[in-house]
Amino acid sequence: MAAVETTVAPQAGAPGMTMLDIAGLNVSYPVYEEEPVRAVRDLDLSVRSGEIVGLVGESGSGKTTLARAVMGLLTQPGRIDTGSIQFDGKDMRALSENQLRAIRGRDIAMVIPNPRSELDPLIPVGKQIAAVARAHLDIGRAEADAMALDMLKAVHIPDPTRRFRAFPHELSGGMAQRVVMAISLVCSPKFVISDDATSGLDVTVQAQVLDLLRTLVREHDTSMLFITRDVGITAHFCDRVAVIYRGEIVEFAETADFFENPQHPYSVMLLAAFAHNPALRNKWHKPLASTEAEAGRACLYAPRCVHREDECDERHPDLRELGGARHLVRCHFPVERVA
């Protein structure tokens, strides 16, 4: 497995320095009397200070598991087997629960989908924003309320003074999503993880919310890991794009480079699906890999790959640098653009 930017010594806050550095991360979910399910495999990923990195993959590819692992909040019975997670120079795996609690919501904030089921139905939304501010900043009730109101204004909620007292069920999906953004940004975190945050919204609302998120993140010089199923969104949103397949990064490149020169067959497939090109899409229906044992030796994507060769079944490809400027791909036979 190739080392990705682990050479840079993390230095808090400085621009261009590594904010989040994940190396060799393995997360698995034990299954009763069977092999554990490996949700994240030997994953290397780094996000520099002020950078937005997109993480694209289908459902079940380990995107959310990765986000939870970073927060130290894996769902039971998931566990981190090996690997390191460095955040802002701190080894997240070595921190105590209370130390993590102090970082969550303060330094790393999460923007989540389905805000209607995740906001507290019994508390006015303004108070929920203020509660997070009060939990992390040394401020009084009045000051926290004022901050919450400012955040509601910052996320462009109409009539913020009235909405401050509104309950989540009184808000539309788009507005609830803005409240969640207000909650995540109220403490001016260094790092935001957006986990499929806009998947529940109408396309037009989605575009507004995303625009706002990007503006706010850029304004505060916050780094972001932007997790999505929609490869199209990453094009005008992210500095770099990583593609994850069955817990493995299969391609990682600068956004422009990725869209111009995708090299992994799976990336091509994602882009084709996004572009509604049926000629490529029709070849999606291939069986999934037969067993985990076999998958350990073979390329995980081989069973679905249109360019599958014998070698793909025999040897698991490493993530290697190809095509210049930090374009990483995990494939024996990277695709090339036909002129």
Added chain:
Amino acid sequence: MRILRYIGRRFLFIGPQLFGIILVSFLLVKLIPGDPAVMMLGPFATEQQIAMLNAEMGLEGTIIDQFWIYLQNLVQGDLGTSWQTTKPVFDDLAIRFPATLELVTLSLLLALLIGIPLGVAAAYFKRSIVKKFSDYYGLLAGSLPDFWLGLILIYLFYTIMQVAPAPLGRIDFAVLPPAPVTNFLIIDSLIAGNWQALWSTLGHLVLPVVTLAVINAGPILKMTQATMERMLESDLIRYAEMCGLPKSVVIRKAFRNSLPSVVTIVSVLYGFLIGGAVLVEIVFSWGGAGQYAVQGVLNADINPVLGFVLFSAILSLIIYLLVDLIYFAIDPRIRG
């Protein structure tokens, strides 16, 4: 105000609901074998005497006639007379219902104090001793009969250790009871400023209250634990954890969101215990409403039974109204 409209609509339905309840219970009570006139007059009564007494009690003619007579009396506030106590049923119940309510209310309050903290702790600390203890407690409380526990407590604390008063009613015979105002002895003692009576009343309440509380804390604990466990795994709480809210805030949030099911189980227990505490009432010679009704059933004394059903029905309706008001208070989604 939506809440006022809601309460108004509830009151509209109370009349028809009560009529239905009275009709059904009247018919059911009539199915109990035994002729009250025969029971009252004894084995040597003549046919004529029996017929006369039945007419006097409004128990002649078809069942519909009898029901009509009962309803007419009821509207005038006359629930009939119990031939066992020879007193109007209303007067009897006015003493006995508060006796039961005092017992049941205090028991449930204590049961809440036991069940909720244990349930919350067992849900939060999944691999702790508290969780083990709660599991066994729930099992035991569900399987032990309450009257048996009452007898054990009497044996331990009255017979052996002699710290509890004799299980003979609500107050010492030697103590002058306070002037009856509400017939709740605690309240009446306070009104009268009769501290001796208050002390004696509280002393007599301890064992039966503990008995009922220990048993009924079981379902409250189970309900709290189950709802809390579900709540702690919910998106809501996971998000609260992601926001790094303090542990105490997270637990309080989960509990507040679990509260509706706890309120529900308490209201169900309350309605149930009005009659369901009867075995404990008998063990402690409490003279409560449940005991009164059971005596009525056993002796074909139908007026106490009907009176008890009516009182319980009204009480249940009040409890359910209160429960709805509590839901209104805690959940903004219902308030709308």
